[in-house]
Amino acid sequence: MTQLVDYADAVRRFDPVLGIEVHVELGTRTKMFCPAEVSFGGAPNTQTTPVSLGLPGALPVVNGTAVEYAIRIGLALNCQIAESCRFARKNYFYPDVPKNFQTSQYDEPIAFDGWLDVELEDGTIHRVEIERAHMEEDAGKNTHVGGAAGRIHGADYSLVDYNRAGIPLVEIVTKPITGVGDRAPEVARAYVQALRDIFRVLDVSEARMERGNVRADVNLSLRATPDAPLGTRTETKNVNSFRSVERAVRYEVSRQAAILDAGDTVIQETRHWHEDTGITTSGRVKSDAEDYRYFPEPDLVPVEPSREWVEEIRAGLPELPQARRRRLQDEWGYADAEMRDVVNAGALDLIEATIAAGSSPAAARKWWMGELARRAKQDEVELAELSITPAQIGELQGLIDSGRINDKIARQVLDGVLAGEGDPEQVVAARGLEIVSDDGALLSAIDEALAAQPDVVEKVRGGNQGPVGAIIGAVMKSTKGQADAKRVRELVLERIGS
Amino acid sequence: MTDLTRLSAADLAEKLRHREVTSVEATQAYLDRIAAVDGSVHAYLHVNADEALATARDVDARRAAGEELHPLAGVPIAVKDVVVTQGMPSTAGSKILEGWVPPYDATLVEKIREAGLPILGKTNMDEFAMGSSTEHSAYGNTHNPWDLERIPGGSGGGSAAAVAAFTAPLAIGTDTGGSIRQPGAVTGTVGVKPTYGGVSRYGLIALASSLDQAGPVTRTVLDSALLHELIGGHDPRDSTSIPEPLPPLVEAAKQGALGDLSGVKVGVVSQLQGEGYQAGVQTRFEESLDLLRQAGAEVVEVSCPHFEYALAAYYLILPAEASSNLAKFDGMRFGLRVEPEEGPVTAERVMAATRGAGFGDEVKRRVILGTYALSAGYYDAYYGSAQKVRTLIQRDFDEAFAQVDVLVSPTAPTTAFKLGEKLDDPLAMYLNDVATIPANLAGIPGISVPNGLSDDGLPVGFQVLAPAKADDRLYRVGAALESALEKSWGGPLLDRAPELG
Numbered sequence: 001m002t003q004l005v006d007y008a009d010a011v012r013r014f015d016p017v018l019g020i021e022v023h024v025e026l027g028t029r030t031k032m033f034c035p036a037e038v039s040f041g042g043a044p045n046t047q048t049t050p051v052s053l054g055l056p057g058a059l060p061v062v063n064g065t066a067v068e069y070a071i072r073i074g075l076a077l078n079c080q081i082a083e084s085c086r087f088a089r090k091n092y093f094y095p096d097v098p099k100n101f102q103t104s105q106y107d108e109p110i111a112f113d114g115w116l117d118v119e120l121e122d123g124t125i126h127r128v129e130i131e132r133a134h135m136e137e138d139a140g141k142n143t144h145v146g147g148a149a150g151r152i153h154g155a156d157y158s159l160v161d162y163n164r165a166g167i168p169l170v171e172i173v174t175k176p177i178t179g180v181g182d183r184a185p186e187v188a189r190a191y192v193q194a195l196r197d198i199f200r201v202l203d204v205s206e207a208r209m210e211r212g213n214v215r216a217d218v219n220l221s222l223r224a225t226p227d228a229p230l231g232t233r234t235e236t237k238n239v240n241s242f243r244s245v246e247r248a249v250r251y252e253v254s255r256q257a258a259i260l261d262a263g264d265t266v267i268q269e270t271r272h273w274h275e276d277t278g279i280t281t282s283g284r285v286k287s288d289a290e291d292y293r294y295f296p297e298p299d300l301v302p303v304e305p306s307r308e309w310v311e312e313i314r315a316g317l318p319e320l321p322q323a324r325r326r327r328l329q330d331e332w333g334y335a336d337a338e339m340r341d342v343v344n345a346g347a348l349d350l351i352e353a354t355i356a357a358g359s360s361p362a363a364a365r366k367w368w369m370g371e372l373a374r375r376a377k378q379d380e381v382e383l384a385e386l387s388i389t390p391a392q393i394g395e396l397q398g399l400i401d402s403g404r405i406n407d408k409i410a411r412q413v414l415d416g417v418l419a420g421e422g423d424p425e426q427v428v429a430a431r432g433l434e435i436v437s438d439d440g441a442l443l444s445a446i447d448e449a450l451a452a453q454p455d456v457v458e459k460v461r462g463g464n465q466g467p468v469g470a471i472i473g474a475v476m477k478s479t480k481g482q483a484d485a486k487r488v489r490e491l492v493l494e495r496i497g498s
Numbered sequence: 499m500t501d502l503t504r505l506s507a508a509d510l511a512e513k514l515r516h517r518e519v520t521s522v523e524a525t526q527a528y529l530d531r532i533a534a535v536d537g538s539v540h541a542y543l544h545v546n547a548d549e550a551l552a553t554a555r556d557v558d559a560r561r562a563a564g565e566e567l568h569p570l571a572g573v574p575i576a577v578k579d580v581v582v583t584q585g586m587p588s589t590a591g592s593k594i595l596e597g598w599v600p601p602y603d604a605t606l607v608e609k610i611r612e613a614g615l616p617i618l619g620k621t622n623m624d625e626f627a628m629g630s631s632t633e634h635s636a637y638g639n640t641h642n643p644w645d646l647e648r649i650p651g652g653s654g655g656g657s658a659a660a661v662a663a664f665t666a667p668l669a670i671g672t673d674t675g676g677s678i679r680q681p682g683a684v685t686g687t688v689g690v691k692p693t694y695g696g697v698s699r700y701g702l703i704a705l706a707s708s709l710d711q712a713g714p715v716t717r718t719v720l721d722s723a724l725l726h727e728l729i730g731g732h733d734p735r736d737s738t739s740i741p742e743p744l745p746p747l748v749e750a751a752k753q754g755a756l757g758d759l760s761g762v763k764v765g766v767v768s769q770l771q772g773e774g775y776q777a778g779v780q781t782r783f784e785e786s787l788d789l790l791r792q793a794g795a796e797v798v799e800v801s802c803p804h805f806e807y808a809l810a811a812y813y814l815i816l817p818a819e820a821s822s823n824l825a826k827f828d829g830m831r832f833g834l835r836v837e838p839e840e841g842p843v844t845a846e847r848v849m850a851a852t853r854g855a856g857f858g859d860e861v862k863r864r865v866i867l868g869t870y871a872l873s874a875g876y877y878d879a880y881y882g883s884a885q886k887v888r889t890l891i892q893r894d895f896d897e898a899f900a901q902v903d904v905l906v907s908p909t910a911p912t913t914a915f916k917l918g919e920k921l922d923d924p925l926a927m928y929l930n931d932v933a934t935i936p937a938n939l940a941g942i943p944g945i946s947v948p949n950g951l952s953d954d955g956l957p958v959g960f961q962v963l964a965p966a967k968a969d970d971r972l973y974r975v976g977a978a979l980e981s982a983l984e985k986s987w988g989g990p991l992l993d994r995a996p997e998l999g
Contacts, residue, residue, distance in 0.1 A: 050602050054826045056595070057582040057604060057701040061737045089822050091872070095845045100825035158845065160830075293872035295881060298707035298819055299699075300737050 003258060007250050010257035011182035015226045018177035018184055018249065019219035019233065020128075022195050023169050025138065025212070026069045027205045032137040032168035033060030033103060040211060044161035052166035054098030059299050062087075066168035067110070067303055068313060069204040070135045073170050074111025075314050076198050077130045084304045085110050087135070087297040095160050096140040104136035106294045110303065116198075117322065118190045121344055123336060126187050129175040140165035170204075176230060184220075185249040189242050192216050196242075197321040209241050216245055220252040222260060231256075232266040236280050239273045248273050251280055328352060332361035341369060347383050350390050357394020363401075367393050371414065388417050396424040408481060409433050436483045439491065442475070445483070446491055449474040460496050468492055502527040503664040507573050507721040510667055514572045517561065521554035521572030525616045528574050532618065532665045535998040540640050541650075541660035542619045543579050544587050550574060550616035557614040568613035570724055575610060576666035578657050579620040580627055581712065582701045583607050590703045591623040591635040591653075594856030598833045604701020605736070606670065606712055606729040613728055618666055621656030625858045626824060627677055627705045629653050630930040633921055634860045641917070642685060644956055644995050648914040651681030651930075657715040658685040663998055668725050669715040674705045675812055676910070676934025678713050679946035683909035683959025686948040686991045688976070689715050690722045691934075693966045694941030695740040697726075698733030706819040707738075709812075709938040717992060719947060719977040723751035726969070740967065750970035754977030760794030762975065765902030769805040770933045776912045778952025783908045786949045786960045789982040790906075790975070800901055802894035804887065805936050809928060811887035812935045814871050818881050821868030824861065828852060863924065892940045899965045904975050907933045909946040909959030937963050945972040947980050948991045957991060 031038055034051030050058035074081050088106035114130035141164050146156030172195065180187045196214050199207040207213050221233035234256070239248045256266050270283035319327070325348065329339040332355070342348055347368040354364035368383060372393075376383050396413055399405045405413060405428060416427030428434055436442060449471050450457055456467045468489065475488050502510065502524050513519045529547050536542050557572040577583060580590045582600040584607075589595040603611065610617065624634035632640045632655025640655040642648040643663040650659040657669035658681030671678035673691035682689025690713045697712045704710060714725035726747050733739045766787065771780060787797050829835035829852030836851040837843050857865070871880035898905055910930055920927045937944040942963055949960035960979060964971035984990055 050600075053831060055582075055600065055602070055832065056588070056590070056598075056703040056826065057600070057602075059700050059736050061735060091822050091825060093825065093828065093846065093849055095828075095830045098826065098831065100828060101822055291874045293822070293869065293874070293877075295818060295822070295872055295877070298738075299704075 004251075004254040005257035005261060007254050008182070010222075010253050011184070014222040014224065014253070014257055014260065015178075015181065015228070016184040016249070016253050017221050017223065017230055017233075018174070018180065018188055020174045020177070020188060020191060021217040021219070022172045022192060023215045023217075024073070024172070024195070024199050024205050024207065025214075026066050026168040026170060027203070028063055028065045028069065028168055030063060031166035032063050032066055032135070033166055034058075036166065038167050042163050044159070044163060047163040048165070052098065053162055054100075060103060060297075062300060062303060063168060066135060067305065069168070069202075070110050070133065070170045071305060071310060071313050072202045072204055072317065073172070073199070074114065074133050075310070075317060076202055076320055077111070077114040077116050077133060077172065079111035079114030079130060079133060081305060081310045082108060082110050082112070082303075083307070084108075084302045086302045087300050088294045089297050091293040094139070095158065096142050096162075096165065098140065098162060098165055102137060102139065103297055103300075105134035109134035110305075116191070116194060118187060118194050119322065120183065120186050120190050121340065123340055124183075126180060126183075126190075128177055128187070128191050131173045131175045133170055133172045136169050136171060138164050138167040138169050179226065184253065185246040188218060188249045189246040192245050193242050194321065201318050201321055201324075203318070212240060215240055218245060218248050218252070220249060220256070221266070222253065222256045231260075232268050234266065234269055234271050234280075236271045236273050237283065241275075244273060244275060247278050248280060251278060255280070332365075334361070334365065338365065345369060345373060345383060347373075350383055353390030354393045354397075357391045359394045359397040363397045364393070367397070371411065375418070386418065387420065388414070392417050392423055399424055399428065403484065404428070404434055406435060406484070409435070433482060436479050439487075442479070442483060442488060442491055443495070445475050445478050446471070446488070446495055448478065450492075450495060457496055460493075465493075468496075503531045503667070505667070506718045507570065507667040507716060508718065508724060511570055511573050511724070514561070515569075521557045521561075521574075521614075521616060522551060524572065525550050525554040525574050525618070528618055528665060528667070531663075535663055536665055538641060538646055538998065539643055539659050539663045539665065540638055541621055541656045541663060541665055542576070543589065543591070543622050543637050543656070545619040546586055546617050547619075549585075550618050553611075553614060553616040557616070560614070568728065570668075570728055571614035573615055573667055574618045575615045575725075576618045576621050576657060576660045576669040577607065577610070578623055578654050578669070578671050580623055580653075580672055580703045580705075581607060581670055582703065583617065583620065586617070586620060588620065588703070589637070590627070591625040591637060592827075592856065592858070592861070593636040593834060594827045594852065595703075595833045596636075602701070605698035605733045607701060609729055610670075615668070615728075618660075621654070621660055621669060623656055623677075624653035625861050626703065626820070627653035627672060627674055627710075628820070628860045628864055630676070630680055630927050631915075631917075631920065632656060632681075633917065634858055636858055639917055642914045643998060644686065645914065648916055648956070649684070651684040651910075651914065653677040654681045654689075654715065658682055658687050658689065661685070661687045661715050661717055662992060662995065664992075667717070668721060670712060670725075670729070671715040672702055672705075672710055672712045673934075673938065674709045674711075674816065675938050676931040678715060679934045679944055679959065679961060680910045680930055682715060682946040683948070683961075684914040684957060686957030686995065687715060687717055688719055688722050688945065688947055688980075689713065690726060690945045690969075690972065691937060691943060692726060692730060693740065693943045693969055694938075695736075695738050696744065696943065696967070696969060697730045698736045698739050700733055700735040704819075704823040706816040707823060708819060709816060711938070717990065719945070719973060719980045720748070720751045720755065722945070723747040723973045742967070745968065745970035747970055747973050751973040751977040754974035755981045757793055757978055757981050759790060759975065759978050762795045762904070763902040764790055764795045764797045764975070765800035765898055765905045766797060767805070767898070767905050767907050768799050768801050769803070770907035774911050774929070774932070775908055776952060778954065779908045779911060779913065779958045782950040782952065782958045783960060786979055786983070787906070789979060789986075793978050793982060795975075798902060800898045800905065802891070802898055802936070804890040804894050807887045808891055808936045808939055809932055811884040811891070812931075812939060813867070813928060814880050814884035815888065815939075817864040817868030818871045818884075819868070821865045821872065824857075824865055827856065829856075860924070888939045891936055895936070895940045895942060895963075895965070903964070904971050905963040906975075907961045907963075909933060909961040913952045913954055913956035913958060933961060940966075942966050943969040943972055945976045947976045947983075949979065949983055950991070951994070
């Protein structure tokens with residue numbers, strides 16, 4: 001294998017062109033073509049019917065909810081929705097495909113010709129053109145037993161679980177993404193991330209990358225200059241995290257640049273992504289030898305969503321992530337950079353909920369991007385994984401705003417909540433952290449302090465207010481910091497003056 | 499007491515209803531008849547005696563308790579082996595499904611069970627319904643009850659032979675290019691291919707999804723109407739099922755049997771007669787036209803110019819769909835599994851070995867043909883062109899039905915040929931279906947009514963075709979013809995069949 005070309009060098013001399021196919025598993029109750037239940041983690045082959053097992057005689061029927069979800073996705077991606085579209089059969093023999101053909105839309109996708117504006121971390125926006133979004137069914141899952149590392153090669157035998165077979169998928173295919181230059185990896189990542197966010201907001205999928213709900217195939221080719229014809233592409237399959245999408249693109253850029261530098265040609269092929277080593281390796285060669293013999297699925301009538309229905313779905317679409325971010329930034333008065341940091345930290349939902357619980361936008365941001373971010377980092381968890389809720393933060397901030405605790409005590413309350421001692425109110429009560437605002441209690445503490453430091457009293461009486469801090473410090477100490485320092489100061493001065 | 503097996507299903511149902519006979523008696527009579535003659539006919543692949551009798555006992559008990567039952571309750575029935583039946587073998591005539599017992603029932607079987615018809619067994623057929631003689635069954639030939647040296651037609655030779663041999667009063671067939679109607683014609687029985695989508699395909703082991711349709715095989719037109727009404731209607735599990743109720747079929751058959759066809763316009767398809775049709779077939783056809791005229795029908799000639807391409811288009815569309823439908827038979831999940839004799843045992847090699855050993859020659863021929871027709875670079879020339887021809891044939895029908903109410907032709911160009919006669923000549927075999935195939939390509943309904951014996955003493959059939967969803971017209975015209983013919987013969991045609999056993 002040729003030495004890789006340094007990424008920065010590669011993108012100086014070559015223009016990368018991306019193409020991304022994202023599969024999303026829809027969160028429907030039942031499968032694409034039969035009433036078998038869809039849920040995660042069932043015992044193997046328990047979520048099946050004669051249809052999803054491909055038994056002789058079984059026939060598919062299209063899941064109407066899956067069609068609605070596909071239309072939702074299409075509309076969110078600014079696509080046209082087909083007035084009539086058919087499924088096709090993609091014929092190939094493989095044990096995880098029970099019928100030995102996959103029922104998939106082919107040349108008649110339900111949604112086509114759309115676009116999505118993708119925002120990079122620095123706020124740059126790149127428009128990705130969407131070629132199509134089409135419906136299909138998932139395959140079963142093979143487990144290879146024996147041999148090396150669960151691979152089919154060298155395995156003693158393989159087991160197939162058809163629970164996943166027939167789960168509805170929507171595949172979203174971009175047009176060639178050009179003009180991204182050295183930012184290709186970032187664009188690829190941001191695009192997949194933006195799609196994931198959209199799936200969640202649309203409520204069409206749990207969209208959990210780690211469960212394989214969202215899977216990306218990354219096509220990449222290089223060309224000498226942006227006006228040269230497209231180069232030969234490779235398709236890196238099943239890149240299943242945002243970070244991997246970015247890394248896989250970088251790797252392929254460096255690898256293909258090395259091949260081109262050596263005067264060789266890139267082979268059009270499927271490549272496998274290796275999460276552990278961060279490289280891609282050759283899969284099967286994709287060529288004319290691969291003939292899926294597509295033809296229209298004769299067991300299904302065309303899907304013909306009425307225009308009224310499409311408009312009804314459009315009207316019911318929720319606010320999409322980008323529009324929501326703009327609205328919230330406006331409402332909260334955050335600066336661009338502040339908003340980006342919030343989004344990148346995954347704190348948007350948390351802050352929104354905290355504000356809803358009564359906090360000011362500034363205070364909410366201060367909590368989540370400050371103290372809580374520090375603690376999440378320290379514990380190596382996501383913000384949302386901290387054992388504290390936005391409602392609790394809202395309550396905590398409310399205690400500060402009403403003067404019942406101060407900032408310093410708030411951190412102790414936070415400790416208590418994180419330690420599972422209950423809501424902030426409960427922690428304050430249990431730990432006895434409420435600020436002492438009873439003048440009587442304060443006065444006895446003050447008198448004690450004054451008696452202990454007669455020299456300070458003298459100086460203050462002499463007109464020098466500087467040393468009064470020593471008295472306040474002593475009072476705060478004796479009240480374990482639970483006194484309102486401002487009130488203490490007023491009372492001390494009053495006392496000394498009298 | 500009359501021989502119960504000689505009664506029509508309608509007459510038997512009547513006797514059951516009046517409790518003149520019990521379902522157990524009728525079912526036992528059929529089982530006895532099967533035991534007596536099926537050794538020489540071989541219509542059945544599986545006889546379901548115990549369950550059939552249990553169903554019969556149950557129906558008798560319910561009837562005795564005064565329960566309201568389906569009109570056909572207690573009347574036994576045979577089911578073509580291409581239809582899946584829970585707990586009963588369903589091989590589709592193929593070795594690759596030997597021993598497979600489906601875990602579910604086809605929709606039409608569910609309806610049959612719900613209505614209380616004892617299922618006598620599963621009938622023989624060409625493997626995966628590919629053939630016109632039942633000689634392509636992996637389980638031996640079925641013999642035509644009219645002449646045991648001859649074929650019973652195909653692919654549904656078993657169902658037709660069972661009904662003709664009085665080993666079943668009713669049977670289920672499936673018709674992809676004539677597999678109900680052609681066996682009906684050569685065995686002197688009635689066979690109906692309903693409108694595509696009229697009877698659920700859920701649970702039919704698919705041959706060609708866009709052409710397959712299940713339907714009745716019976717001895718009378720009225721019996722077909724009764725069975726058609728039982729098995730037909732919308733099924734949400736079949737997305738190509740018509741979401742509308744059936745037209746009144748039994749009523750149409752009863753009306754037709756009164757013999758008055760005034761106001762009915764009958765079109766003779768000029769492309770489906772004359773050259774290539776056996777002289778006796780042609781003569782009986784013309785005599786039947788006279789009977790229709792005498793009943794008051796107006797008979798005119800119509801042209802369907804694209805029918806000459808029907809056979810060619812059919813033999814591209816069918817193999818293409820079949821090559822994909824039959825891909826699931828790979829030894830991975832059910833049925834036969836064969837490991838390669840030598841070399842590594844990989845999934846791909848097991849699939850190849852299983853398919854190599856499990857499929858017969860005709861199936862392999864069509865799978866290879868269909869795979870080729872769908873291949874990149876050939877798709878447009880073959881599958882694509884065939885679909886265009888299909889559209890043109892549909893248009894021919896549209897234009898014809900704008901002029902007439904029904905179209906008619908001989909059902910098959912010849913009477914039953916000898917077993918083995920055409921086995922090595924697939925093209926000659928395919929020509930048997932020349933008159934029946936256009937209906938499948940257009941999705942319209944058709945019936946074959948026995949209309950006499952040819953010069954060789956063997957039965958011939960008269961085909962009536964109607965527009966989609968107008969199946970009732972088949973029954974009206976078919977019943978009118980049947981009643982006129984039986985009047986001229988002095989009884990049913992099957993009375994003239996040789997005595998078996």
